[in-house]
Amino acid sequence: MIKLSNGMYIIGFDNGYQFGKTANQIFDNGVYTMGKVEPSIQEHSLKYDRKYYKVGEGRAAITEDKISDENARLLTMIAIAKELSLEGVQKADVILAVGLPFSDYGREKKRLIEYYNQKPMLKYEFEGIRYDVDIRQVFVFPQCYSAISPRLGNMKEDYLIVDIGSKTTDIVYLKRGLPVESKSVTIEKAMVKWMRQIQGSLQVQYGKNIPESEILKVILRQNSFLPRVQANHVRDMIREQIHGLELELEEREYNLDYTNIIYVGGGAVAVKNFSEHRPNIAYDCDIHANAKGYEFLAYQIVKKQGVA
Numbered sequence: 342m343i344k345l346s347n348g349m350y351i352i353g354f355d356n357g358y359q360f361g362k363t364a365n366q367i368f369d370n371g372v373y374t375m376g377k378v379e380p381s382i383q384e385h386s387l388k389y390d391r392k393y394y395k396v397g398e399g400r401a402a403i404t405e406d407k408i409s410d411e412n413a414r415l416l417t418m419i420a421i422a423k424e425l426s427l428e429g430v431q432k433a434d435v436i437l438a439v440g441l442p443f444s445d446y447g448r449e450k451k452r453l454i455e456y457y458n459q460k461p462m463l464k465y466e467f468e469g470i471r472y473d474v475d476i477r478q479v480f481v482f483p484q485c486y487s488a489i490s491p492r493l494g495n496m497k498e499d500y501l502i503v504d505i506g507s508k509t510t511d512i513v514y515l516k517r518g519l520p521v522e523s524k525s526v527t528i529e530k531a532m533v534k535w536m537r538q539i540q541g542s543l544q545v546q547y548g549k550n551i552p553e554s555e556i557l558k559v560i561l562r563q564n565s566f567l568p569r570v571q572a573n574h575v576r577d578m579i580r581e582q583i584h585g586l587e588l589e590l591e592e593r594e595y596n597l598d599y600t601n602i603i604y605v606g607g608g609a610v611a612v613k614n615f616s617e618h619r620p621n622i623a624y625d626c627d628i629h630a631n632a633k634g635y636e637f638l639a640y641q642i643v644k645k646q647g648v649a
Contacts, residue, residue, distance in 0.1 A: 342363070342364060342424040342427065342428070342636070343639075343640050344428075347648060349477060350430075350436070351436045351636050351643070352364075352421055352435050352436070352437060353439070353631075353632040353633060353634070353636035354416075354417055354420040354421075354437065354438070354632060355629075355631040356407060356417070357508075358370070358400075358507035359532065359533060360400075360507070361420055362628055362629050362631070363629070363632050364424070364633045365427060365629070366423040367628060367629070368397040369399050370397075371395075371397065371400055372396050372412045373398065375392070375394060376392055378393060383468045383469040384468060385397045386467070386468060387415060387419065388465060389415065389418065389464075390465075394415060396416065396419050408452065413456070414457070417437065417439075418463055418465055418474070421435060421472070421474055422465075422468075426470070431473065432472070432473040432474075433474055433475075434477050435474055436476075436477060436479075436480065436639055437457060437476050437480070438479075438480045438482065438635035438636055438639035439453065439480070439481055439482075440631055441481060441483060442484055442506075443484060443527050444525075446481070446482075450481045453479075453481050454479045454481060457479045458479060461476040462476075463475075480635070482638050483511075483520075484504055484506070484631050485504035485512070485605065486502070486511075486513050486520055486634075487631050487634030487638060489502055489603060489605060489634070490634040490637050491633070491634060493515075494518070496517075496518050498517075499515065499516050499517070499600065499601065500514075500601045500603060501513075501514055501515075501595055501600050501603070503590075503603070503605070504605045504606045504631070505530075505532060505604065505607070505608020505609065505612065506532065506606065507531055507533045508529075508531050508533060509527050509528065509529060509530075510608070512527070512528065512590070512595075514595075530582070530585065532608055533553075536553050536556050536560075539556050539574075539575055539578045539579065540556065542574065542578060543571060547570075547574075549571070551567065555567050560614065560615075561610055561614070562614055579611060580615045580616070583612055583615055583616045584616070587616070597622075598619070600621065602621060602623070603623045603624070603625060605631075606625075606626075606627070606628060606630055607626075609624045609625055609626045612624065613626060
């Protein structure tokens with residue numbers, strides 16, 4: 342979150358298919374509608390438009406379109422509340438900075454801005470605290486490119502940026518700091534699909550329905566309750582998935598041996614843990630990188646406008 346001299350706040354929100362991320366916060370993206378029934382506890386509870394919701398308890402199902410219902414708005418309200426709470430602020434004018442997959446950016450940008458502009462005045466309660474938010478402006482930026490935007494000034498050579506998300510992987514080719522659109526693409530290889538395939542394989546091999554959370558612990562090299570043989574199965578499969586991604590990059594004529602490559606975001610951890618390390622490959626494992634990049638890019642715009 343960036344506070345401007347006029348009192349407004351720039352808040353970046355990376356609305357992923359597994360987690361919602363701001364520059365400082367992360368939460369599950371599940372939304373459960375409770376209607377008129379007040380939740381038993383205030384944690385994760387949202388009250389908006391005379392309805393109660395539980396937000397941030399588990400992952401929502403992956404859909405083709407995030408803006409066909411209210412869920413993206415509800416998640417954005419949580420993201421704003423979580424950032425404002427760090428400053429003890431409950432009433433604010435906000436410049437919202439969000440993103441889209443690189444290949445969807447040109448096609449979907451206008452629709453996303455219109456979605457947020459439909460209801461810019463948001464009055465709601467999150468975890469029992471009242472928030473009064475006015476979204477004054479909406480900026481939309483391409484994912485992956487945003488994640489490395491703060492360092493573009495120092496990137497004088499050619500780079501391949503790979504952002505492995507929950508649903509898709511964005512691949513952006515940079516030439517002297519500028520994206521080459523003809524060599525940039527979004528592909529359908531990503532963490533949620535990989536974990537589903539691992540779950541299916543574990544079910545067939547061991548007759549166990551293993552939660553995604555336990556599989557993710559193994560991928561992140563955290564303590565897990567999985568027996569060693571099952572944990573090793575997860576490790577072998579994630580190596581296969583990452584190798585498959587690398588093969589697809591090579592098929593698209595990206596040279597993995599001689600190109601500067603930066604893996605960014607949460608998926609960078611998996612690649613760092615389970616792929617061959619090369620001197621030309623770097624890893625930025627900050628899961629908040631896109632949200633921070635959205636704020637950085639929005640700030641550059643408002644600074645040029647003389648608002649900052």
